[in-house]
Amino acid sequence: MELIVEKNSHIKVSLMVFILFFLYAKGFSYQLTTAKLCEDIVNGQPKYSSVVFPYSIKKIYCYTLFDQIEKETFIYHQWYFKDKLVAKIKLKLKPPVWATFSRIYIRETDIGPWRVEIVDENGNLIHILRFSVVK
């Protein structure tokens, strides 16, 4: 009888380990609901969302909104100018819903194609936003 109980407990332990491993492998999930590039952030909301920005506005914001955040974590906004990484900004996410943004300053020398890669803490790509800076 004891032997049978022992056997069942082994199964339960194995099942628990498997569930824990599955949850770890899956990671703490969150959902990106909004990702926008904009000229400004007003009252926590993106203003003048666009994909082409004149360098005269001096600043560009990348706004991201997440929900279903299970646990505090962080993400990165990686800014690339012509395939060259120029800024990597670490941003915190808190459960259950969190909006966050990063910004860069632009000059005339920054005219050209850009992209922002939104990646998780492990470097996994979540989303890409593409834009251009013009005169």
Next chain:
Amino acid sequence: MNKLLNIIFSTITVKDVLDILINSYILFRIYVLFYGTAIFRALIGLVLLFVCQRFSSYTGLVMTSYIMQGIITVALFVIIIGFRHELRGILQTKKIGDIFWRVKIKRIKKSNLHDLIESVFSLSEKKVGALIVIPGKNSVNPFVSGGTKIDSLIRQELIESIFMSKGPLHDGAIILEDGKIKKAGVVLPLSEKEDLPAYYGTRHRAALGLSEVCDALVILVSEERGTVSIAIGGEIFQIYDKKDLHLILNSHLGDTAKNKSNKDYISYSFAAIICFLIVSVVWFTFTRGQTSFASLNVPVEIMKRSSNVEIVSTTPNIIKLTLTGPRVILRSITKNDVDLFVKLKDQEPGTYLYDITEKNISLPPGIKVVKIDPSRIRIKLDKITTKLLPVQVDWVGKLQKDVLITDVRVLPDKVHVIGPKTLLKSISTIYTEKVIVDDINKSGEISVGLKLDPALRVKEQVKRIKVKYFVKKKEEP
């Protein structure tokens, strides 16, 4: 030796053959027009001087060569000035074609010879002095003076009556030309020779004088002794019978008899061959003898056997070659005539150094490489792979102040790009050609091409990318 001949003859073009033929014909015409005249002898002397000059130049006798050059220049002027009458006589020929293609210019028809010979010997029997001029190839007009124009057919009676009469015409010479008696009572130049026989009178001196300055033949009948003589080329020969005179006249006028004609034909053919050979030798001396140097920038061509690797870079890709060879060929040579190629042995990705030697260079025959700069090139090979890359629009220009381009959709938004592995590794986006935003004020759609590195190509048959853009005014909520 065979190789050298091959090099020389393989570089001859149709243009060169034409060049040789034209100059050969010019030389042949000079021979035909001037042969037997004093000019011809002067020209022979000039040619000998030229040969001496070339020889001294070739052997490095600098001063001799310069002096020869000076003498040739002066000699040319002397010939032109000294023989101006003869030259004018040739150039004043009635038919311009005579200068270019006629072999013999006949001054008198052969049908008239009988009357002429009969009259000469008739005058001889009667001891009546006579001077009859039969021009050769050149005109006698520059050397004679006076005379009365007759322009009559050659008839025995007429010739005899001119010389037998006591009128003013009997004392001069008659000129026979174009089957006619052109002039009578013509005054001939007197010879200034001092070693002439004592029995030579003024008539002899006149006949000799004209024959010294031109190629005319002068028939002379002595008044004192009744002898018949001919003066030609500065000499006098006595003629004893009609047959001899007939032969000499035929020879002077150009015999139409078959054997004689054939002889002339062979003689001229031989002269033409000699002219061709002389011109060919001179042509080769000029064009192939003088060597020179030239430098040329030639692009490097890489020949690879495998399609799995791509040439990423060749450093440098242009090589400066210093070449030597005949000046004429060097002058006309361009980088298109020279191939500089490297056959790749290595087929694996990597960087390789190759030495450029003469074996890598293909040159026109007769040309050699003296220097290769630089003589070593660096070739970078890479493996060919495919990568799926997103397409991004490259916006340029000045955006209108109140315009917001809120969204862009690209179709296709990704393309498979084929190219060198290391190059593709550094690329994460493929950009479109530049799209100008200046005039954009409302949503629309455009079609643009892709801007690719020359080493890359798109796998799909994608020529144009559709770009759909959405515009919003800033005033709008």
